[in-house]
Amino acid sequence: MPHTDALAHGAHVLTVCNACRYCEQFCPVFPAMERRTVFESVDLAYLANLCHNCGECLYACQYAPPHEFGINVPRTLAEIRLASYEQYAWPRPLAALMRRHTPLATTGLVAAFTALLLAASALTTGDALWRADPGADFYAVVPHVSMVAVFGSVFAFAVLALAIGVARFAGDTRRASVAAGLPQTPGRGWRALKDALTLRHLHASGADCVSGEEEHRPWRRWCHHLVLGGFLLCFASMTVAALYHGVFGWVAPYAVTSLPVVFGTLGGVALAGGSGGLWMLYGRRDPSLGDPVQVPGDRSFLALLFMTTVTGLALLVLRTSAVMGVLLIVHLATVLALFVTLPYGKFVHGIYRVAALLAFERESDPASPLH
Numbered sequence: 001m002p003h004t005d006a007l008a009h010g011a012h013v014l015t016v017c018n019a020c021r022y023c024e025q026f027c028p029v030f031p032a033m034e035r036r037t038v039f040e041s042v043d044l045a046y047l048a049n050l051c052h053n054c055g056e057c058l059y060a061c062q063y064a065p066p067h068e069f070g071i072n073v074p075r076t077l078a079e080i081r082l083a084s085y086e087q088y089a090w091p092r093p094l095a096a097l098m099r100r101h102t103p104l105a106t107t108g109l110v111a112a113f114t115a116l117l118l119a120a121s122a123l124t125t126g127d128a129l130w131r132a133d134p135g136a137d138f139y140a141v142v143p144h145v146s147m148v149a150v151f152g153s154v155f156a157f158a159v160l161a162l163a164i165g166v167a168r169f170a171g172d173t174r175r176a177s178v179a180a181g182l183p184q185t186p187g188r189g190w191r192a193l194k195d196a197l198t199l200r201h202l203h204a205s206g207a208d209c210v211s212g213e214e215e216h217r218p219w220r221r222w223c224h225h226l227v228l229g230g231f232l233l234c235f236a237s238m239t240v241a242a243l244y245h246g247v248f249g250w251v252a253p254y255a256v257t258s259l260p261v262v263f264g265t266l267g268g269v270a271l272a273g274g275s276g277g278l279w280m281l282y283g284r285r286d287p288s289l290g291d292p293v294q295v296p297g298d299r300s301f302l303a304l305l306f307m308t309t310v311t312g313l314a315l316l317v318l319r320t321s322a323v324m325g326v327l328l329i330v331h332l333a334t335v336l337a338l339f340v341t342l343p344y345g346k347f348v349h350g351i352y353r354v355a356a357l358l359a360f361e362r363e364s365d366p367a368s369p370l371h
Contacts, residue, residue, distance in 0.1 A: 006076075006079045006080055006083055007041050007044055007080065007083065009076060010039070010044045010048070010076050010077070010079070010080045011039040011044065013071055013072075013073060013076045014033055014039050014044070014047065014073075015039065016063060016069060016071055017030070017033060017071070017073065018033055018034060018036075018037075020061075020062075020063070021034065022060060022061070022062070023056075023057040023060055023061070023073075026054075026056050026057055026060070027050075027051070027052065027054065027056075027057075027201050028050050028201060028357070028360045028364075029047050029050050029051050029073075029077070030057075031364070032046070032047060032050060032360055032363070032364075033047055035180070035182055035363065036180060040176065041087075042172045042173060042175075042176045043176060044080050044084075045080060045081075045083070045084035045087070045169065045172070045173070046173045046176070046356055046359060047077065047080075048077040048078075048080035048081040048084060049081055049084060049169070049349070049352040049353055049355070049356040050353070050356040050357065050359075050360055051073075051074070051077040051078075051081070052199075052201045052202045052353070053074050053077075053078065053289065053290065054201065054202055054203050054209060054210055055074050055209075055210040055211075055286070055289040056203070056210050057073045057074065058072055058073060058074050058286075058288060058289060059210070059213045059214075061073070065288070072288060074288075074289045074290065075288065075289070075290060075291055078290050078291035078294065079291050079293070081349065081352075082098060082099070082291065082293070082294055084169065084352070085098050085165075085344075085348050085349075085352070086098050086099075088165040088166070088168045088169045089161070089165055089343065089344060090160075090161050090164040090165050090168075090343075091161070094161075094343075094344055095344070097341070097344035097345075098297070098344055098345070099293065099297070101296060101297035101300040101301065101341065101344075101345050101346075102296040102297070102300055103296065103299055103300050103303050105300065106300045106303060106304050106337065106341075107303075109337045109340070109341075110304075110307065110330075110333050110334050110337045111333075113332075113333035113334075113336045113337055114329055114330055114333040116333075117142070117329045117332055117333055117336075118326075118329050120146075121141055121142055121325070121329060124143065124146075125140060125141055125142075125143070128140040128141050128325060129141055129325035129326065129329070130322065130325060130326075131322060131325070132320065132321055132322040132324070133320065133324060134320055135253070135320075136253040136319035136320050136324065137253070138252060138253065138319075138324075138328055139251075139252070141324070141325045141328050141329070142328065142329070142332065144245075144251075147332070150336070151332075151335070151336065151339065154336060154339045154340060155339050158339050158340070158342040158343050161343035161344075162342065162343045162348065162351055165343065165348070166348075166351050166352060166355050169352060169355055170355045170358070170359065173355070173356070173359045174359065174362075177359065177362070177363050182363040183362075183363055184362055184363065185361075185362055185363070185364070186362070188361045188362065188364075189358050189361065189362075191361045192354065192357035192358040192360065192361045193354070193357075195357055196350075196353065196354045196357055197228070199221055199224055199225060199228070202220070202221045202224060203216075203221060208221070209221045210289070211281070211284060211285045211286065212285070212286040213286070219277060219281055220278070220281055220285075222277075223273070223274045223275075223277035223278045223281065224274065224278070225274070226270045226271070226273050226274030226277070227270070227271060227274035227275060227278070227305070228274075228350075229267075229270050229274075230266075230267045230268065230269075230270030230271030230272075230273075230274055230309070231267070231271065232267070233263045233264070233266050233267030233270060234263070234264060234267035234268065234271065235267075236263045236267070237259075237260045237261075237263035237264035237267060238260075238264075240259045240260045240263065241254070241260040244258075244260065253319060256316075261316070264312070264316075265313070265316065267309075268309040268310075268312050268313045268316075269309075269313070271305060271306075271308070271309040272306055272309040272310055272313065275302045275303075275305040275306040275309070276302075276306050278302055279299065279302045279303070279306065282295075282298065282299065282302070294346075297345060297346055298346050300345070300346075301341070301345045301346035301347060302346075304334065304337060304338050304341070305338065307334045308331070308334045308335055308338050311327065311330055311331035311334055312331050312335075314327060314331075315327050315328055315331050
């Protein structure tokens with residue numbers, strides 16, 4: 001794994017934590033850490049992705065800055081998480097994109113896709129791009145076949161890249177766990193999925209997340225719930241719409257009261273609220289709890305997520321107006337940018353975290369207080 005300085009420092013930090021063990025009941029990271037006496041790169045990647053960055057351990061640590069040891073577990077694990085994403089990214093040459101996300105770069109990508117889609121639509125559909133359509137026929141602006149071909153192939157690539165990366169991570173984690181002689185208990189994946197869906201470990205002690213020393217607020221956890229729920233609702237909307245079109249032959253646009261529109265609207269509102277809320281909370285959270293190198297990428301993902309949902313909701317409201325065509329192109333360009341960057345941005349942390357939770361459950365004692 002690259003970035004050997006970060007890994008060496010991470011091994012040092014976790015060795016100190018293993019000797020201290022004051023934070024052993026805070027979250028799954030510490031009991032998983034205590035099962036290991038040596039921290040190889042794969043162990044560090046596993047523990048880093050198991051961390052939910054609740055931040056509680058930083059303020060509890062007697063060796064945290066300004067102590068000379070300078071132990072900062074949240075920042076150290078954040079640095080190692082990024083290194084793990086780069087290590088397992090597929091195709092490997094695209095791993096460099098992990099550190100190149102900025103709001104400006106995202107805006108440029110959306111602008112480029114918008115220009116390409118505008119040109120393609122103008123050439124293939126004529127004046128449909130500029131005129132009002134009482135029937136709100138999106139396919140008159142971008143043909144259905146073209147939409148499915150472009151977005152289907154890009155989304156399929158994103159899913160494939162994510163699947164290969166997380167499969168590599170999960171495989172290495174399992175092999176390291178077996179080599180360390182840790183138990184391998186099957187059939188407990190439901191616990192990990194439950195923890196992932198409820199975001200149980202997004203806070204350590206109590207019901208609220210940490211934004212600073214002695215500052216406990218639920219907003220960060222709630223915004224994550226909105227983003228997760230929004231993704232699930234939008235996926236449900238796309239799935240139902242595909243069934244309507246492919247199985248029943250019901251062609252969009254669909255009524256405001258139809259399932260695709262209802263799911264999509266609720267999902268869009270949730271995503272907009274969650275991503276917008278996280279953007280605002282980002283600037284208020286103690287910067288010591290994260291890795292400053294990743295701030296542009298994190299903000300870029302939130303901005304892109306917010307742009308995607310806001311343009312989609314605006315398209316729903318204005319779909320019979322003269323701006324529908326251009327607004328559709330902007331929305332599709334934003335969605336395309338989101339799909340392209342999914343395997344190489346902040347989105348991957350949720351996938352890797354689920355894999356780490358599955359590994360934690362597999363090697364855990366069912367009697368542990370964390371269950």
